[in-house]
Amino acid sequence: MSPDSYSWIEKSLDTIHRADWYRSVQTIHGRPGATVFLEGRKFVNFASNDYLGLAGDERLIEAAVAAVKEFGTGSTGSRLLTGHRELHRQLEVAIASLKQTEDAIVFSSGYLANLGAIASLTNKRDLILSDRYNHSSLKNGAVLSGATVVEYSHCDPEDLRIKLSQYREIYRRCLIITDSVFSMDGDLCPLPQLFAIAEEFSCMLLVDEAHATGVFGENGAGCVEHFGCTGKQLIQVGTLSKALGSLGGYVAGSSSLIDFLRNRSPSWIYTTGLTPADTAAALEAINIVREKPEIRYKLWQNVETLKNLLANHLVTDYEDVTNYQLPITNYRSPIFCLLLKDAATALFWGKELKAKGIFAPAIRPPTVNSSRIRISLMATHDLPHLESLTTALAAIAIKGRTSKNSVYFS
Numbered sequence: 481m482s483p484d485s486y487s488w489i490e491k492s493l494d495t496i497h498r499a500d501w502y503r504s505v506q507t508i509h510g511r512p513g514a515t516v517f518l519e520g521r522k523f524v525n526f527a528s529n530d531y532l533g534l535a536g537d538e539r540l541i542e543a544a545v546a547a548v549k550e551f552g553t554g555s556t557g558s559r560l561l562t563g564h565r566e567l568h569r570q571l572e573v574a575i576a577s578l579k580q581t582e583d584a585i586v587f588s589s590g591y592l593a594n595l596g597a598i599a600s601l602t603n604k605r606d607l608i609l610s611d612r613y614n615h616s617s618l619k620n621g622a623v624l625s626g627a628t629v630v631e632y633s634h635c636d637p638e639d640l641r642i643k644l645s646q647y648r649e650i651y652r653r654c655l656i657i658t659d660s661v662f663s664m665d666g667d668l669c670p671l672p673q674l675f676a677i678a679e680e681f682s683c684m685l686l687v688d689e690a691h692a693t694g695v696f697g698e699n700g701a702g703c704v705e706h707f708g709c710t711g712k713q714l715i716q717v718g719t720l721s722k723a724l725g726s727l728g729g730y731v732a733g734s735s736s737l738i739d740f741l742r743n744r745s746p747s748w749i750y751t752t753g754l755t756p757a758d759t760a761a762a763l764e765a766i767n768i769v770r771e772k773p774e775i776r777y778k779l780w781q782n783v784e785t786l787k788n789l790l791a792n793h794l795v796t797d798y799e800d801v802t803n804y805q806l807p808i809t810n811y812r813s814p815i816f817c818l819l820l821k822d823a824a825t826a827l828f829w830g831k832e833l834k835a836k837g838i839f840a841p842a843i844r845p846p847t848v849n850s851s852r853i854r855i856s857l858m859a860t861h862d863l864p865h866l867e868s869l870t871t872a873l874a875a876i877a878i879k880g881r882t883s884k885n886s887v888y889f890s
């Protein structure tokens with residue numbers, strides 16, 4: 481045996497550092513919100529998926545505290561073995577009611593929901609067609625299933641059709657998997673076209689509504705509602721940890737689908753049930769989504785305001801800057817991304833923003849192929865927050881021009 485079987489780890493870390501891919505965690509203090517404290521300084525927060533600002537909301541906190549006092553901190557085992565709480569079932573009924581599906585099942589995270597659903601619906605005799613930009617949990621669910629995985633070009637129904645024509649016949653079942661709002665680009669999958677193709681080629685369709693639930697649709701049910709696809713046969717996955725401000729994931733769909741998952745999903749069967757606190761907080765969040773649409777309207781108003789601010793400050797004022805483009809009309813969600821030429825440039829922008837009191841993460845490979853700054857909006861951002869972001873970006877764009885840090889918006 482080699483004298484040091486673990487030395488490769490340090491070498492591998494060196495490589496990560498050299499590529500400017502190294503990452504570490506920053507500690508924030510206090511409650512989450514539109515502003516946060518980092519290293520003792522206050523920042524305007526554009527790094528959160530808490531789109532409705534519910535993670536620090538008094539109503540969710542009270543619901544969670546009450547649940548802890550009544551039911552304790554842990555759920556003590558898997559739900560099948562140990563039993564579950566009425567709260568768990570109430571949450572599932574509330575999700576199904578929001579989504580207008582027959583039933584829903586709650587997992588301990590969105591990641592586990594995707595692993596569990598995909599791996600139990602398909603196996604080695606089957607085919608999975610996966611959007612190239614899908615979230616890691618969809619991709620790893622596909623790997624775990626043992627099915628043959630074919631990736632199609634991002635949001636490209638034509639490529640999906642070509643690949644299905646080529647491969648569909650050879651396999652038993654087929655599952656198409658896609659994010660509904662892509663987490664790193666903020667664009668939407670072409671859901672109606674995907675539906676038509678799934679029908680044509682006898683495929684199941686799974687959409688991950690992680691960034692859409694509570695944000696899109698007339699009732700906040702997600703992109704399925706936004707595209708008018710409510711009530712259609714499909715598998716909806718999502719998380720309780722973004723707009724719903726808690727922790728956990730879910731699958732919503734027909735009662736036979738949910739019953740099947742309860743019997744076959746290893747990441748549900750063999751893991752401890754959601755804690756009472758998380759369950760109660762998520763349930764309260766769904767009530768708020770249904771009863772207070774004005775929070776969602778404020779979020780969308782912020783999206784419009786930021787689009788206009790960017791258009792005015794980064795195009796009109798500095799249109800002599802030739803090294804970035806700003807196709808504002810492409811923004812369809814509260815996720816904005818500023819594409820940059822490489823990881824080092826993204827780190828430069830991240831640092832400059834931080835120096836100006838803006839917290840927005842540089843996203844680099846291997847999370848994405850092309851490095852970027854990711855900006856996510858919250859309903860609780862106010863106009864001065866959005867103005868400070870725009871002013872900072874405009875100043876860095878000018879500085880970046882002289883130091884040849886080319887940038888373009890996508």
Ligand SMILES: *Cc1c(COP(=O)(O)O)cnc(C)c1O
Binds near residue numbers: 663
């Ligand atoms: C965040 C995210 C998940 C994972 O959800 P968690 O509850 O955080 O585990 C799954 N899919 C997509 C598209 C996501 O953005």
